[in-house]
Amino acid sequence: MDTVGTEEAALVGRKIFSLGDSRQAVAKEGEEFCTYIKAYRLNMFRLAKSILHNDSDAEDATSEAILKAYKNLDNLKSYASFKPWIMKIVVNEAYNLARQRQKVLYLQEMELSQESTSDDSAELWSVVNTLEEEFRVITVLYYYEDMSIKEISQTLGLPIGTVKSRLGRARQKLKALLTEEGGRK
């Protein structure tokens, strides 16, 4: 890590003396984790926001996801699958927070997020935020995160068929909404 507190520095000092290469391996693993988190932090935030609808809660869920991911880093088989792995944790943390906030988890009434905008530069985001929850998360993962059906299935813990079905329905709605909003057919 880049910075270490006084207490931890003492522990680290003893570990350098006793662990040698292991300490270096641990440090490297931590650095790699941080590198990946920094690469995906905005993606994580956007996914959390698509569920929680406001910046504050989305940031909370993202932070909790980072902590949980770090704690369970041993469960990550390979950094090649880091993205679906961390996104799954974000989804779980966001839904947990939503339950605590008594927020609606699967919306079927049309609502815009609090920070959504009618600015054309975020036209797609505005439209995505009007989708029902079950479609919105899949849409974010497919179009914004460019994840495959299989990766989305792993992230959300849903059967591949369900992902395909919901994506198909989301696509139908997006086509209708985007042309109503002035997008292309």
Add this chain to the structure above:
Amino acid sequence: MNDRDFDRLLKAKARREALQEPLGFSERVDDLLASLPDKKQKFRRTNKRLFLIAAGFIVFTSMAVVASPVAYKMTSGVISYFDAPRDFKYLSQKAVFEQFNSQVGISTEDQGIKVTVDNLAIDDNYINVFYTVESAEPIPLRGEEGHPEQWRLSWTAPKFWFKADGRYIEPPAQREVEAYLENQYVLKGMQRLALMDKLPDKLQLELYAQEIFNKTGNWHLAMSVDKSSVAVESLTVTPGIKAKVTSGWNGEYKHDITIEKVSVSPFGSQVVISERGENTFSQFALRDDQGNYLTVIPGATYGGSFLHKATNSFEFIGGRTDMRELTLIPLAIGADNDGSPAPELKTVEIGTAFPIPMLSSDIGGFVLDNLEITTEKAVATFHQEGPVMIMDPSFVLLDEKDERIDFVAFEDVDYNRETGSITITKIFKNASEKDLAKIKKIGYFTQAIKLNEEEAIRIPLK
């Protein structure tokens, strides 16, 4: 445009959109990463929020909940909430609310915000709380200028939690809140909470909140309630029927569900279904003992897991307390690549006489009873005929070439729980008379839906 091209277009669009991150977000993440302990150390973190919540609960239990000495009984009385000159989503039920409610008038105050419960209306299905919140500072509205005012007020209003006889009432996924501002310091609101369990007629009810208008605090009220007078007007069963059902066009998704509760009462009717699993069962038709298909109001649902049972409430309209049975029939709904017929766009010319049937499938659909269009909005009213997916009626406005008209900014939906009428309001942005003149047709989609009668569940009510 085919799906592949559409996907390509949308992914390109998504890549071009810059994500607005909160100020300082990246720095805070960096700080968090920097504070992570060495992996070999025992992982420890203090979570301030959990600590605060725990402290809050300690406070609650140590208060020994001083409930009011008077039991609030559900009788006839005026509810001042409905005095404001505006439309409310639940206005159709005003008479029922005023027939069975209790004037309460107790308050709690914290952080310069005073909460008063004005009226309480409880039956076997719903807790309806009518309240006033007075703030020492102007109330900050959530959302942005341009969002429908009703949505902003709903986002701003407090969200209360409840306990019955000291036990937390698990909330349904639906959040039903409505509010208006009397002035910039006073908000009047109502919150409607579906009760998924059966509660006793007499109970100690607690209401609390820990965040109001962006302030953290403790607002807690306790009341003794007697809802026995409403029970005589209700039909409630808790059958606990377990069933194996499927979803998907080919029955590819399996569900083990339990029908926990069916209840018809003055404030609404619901079917409560529980299930273990993530992709919870949520598409079915309800048929009463006279063969009528009842409207199920679309709402939010929880997903569960194999370890965590999800319990969901489905509100329906048209239930009768003299029903002998209710039948729940799973729906098979077509999707891409499952061999089902593809959805089709159907059109109707503007000016066609009402009512206009808009079948959403071969087995049923919605009927358009009226449509009014101005430069501000299009307001359409529907009713259901036959079985439909649990979804709001949908329609699109088309020009003479079947191209969609592109000035809808928001869409809202209201269900009249007395008549079953469904109102869809499309709110326009920057529409002129010239734009309106382009509207020549109404479009709606039909898709593949079938009833799985072989999996139908008959629920005895008597």
